[in-house]
Amino acid sequence: VEERRGELFLVKAxxxxxxxxxxxxxxxxxxxxxxxxxxxxxxxGARVIEKRLTMIPLKVYFKAGKVKVEVGVCKGRQHADQRDVIVKREMQRDMDRALVDASKNRTRDDR
Structure with a gap:
């Protein structure tokens, strides 16, 4: 969520x-x-500027025929935190790949 000229816009969604x-x-x-x-x-806008926070959409839902977006203010990840997230995601992908490969190599005799 970005603020432009006193208005809020949902971007990159x-x-x-x-x-x-x-x-x-x-x-x-x-x-x-x-x-x-x-x-x-x-x-x-004041909270975002003074505390260097970011506005993000937390929840999107319908109510009375209109789309509602719940907006939250949060602190962004530090560089070290981001690396940890990337490492965990890569490890999960490797485990998923190994499981898929193991299940594809299995034959009826292996059961």
């Missing part, structure tokens, strides 16, 4: 186009304007 639409469908990656009271925008 993929919202697929309407299936039954036509060639005039919107770009799925386009920035979406979020409606919020001016005081809420100012309060969130």
């Amino acid at each position: 993929h919202i697929p186009p309407y299936i039954h639409g036509n060639i005039f469908n919107h770009d799925p990656e386009r920035p979406r304007k979020l409606l919020m009271h001016k005081q809420e925008i100012l309060k969130l």
Whole structure:
């Protein structure tokens, strides 16, 4: 979520186009304007600037025919934390690959 000229926009979020639409469908990656009271925008913007925080969408849901986005303010990861996450993700991928390879190499006689 970014603040531009006193307005909030949801950016880098993929919202697929309407299936039954036509060639005039919107770009799925386009920035979406979020409606919020001016005081809420100012309060969130001040917290983001003074404490170097980031606004992120926490939850997206439907209510009364409208799409609602719950926005949260959080601190970004430090460089060392990010490396730990990457290492854990790579280890999980390696384990998943090993399991798939082991299951593909299994024959009926092995059971």
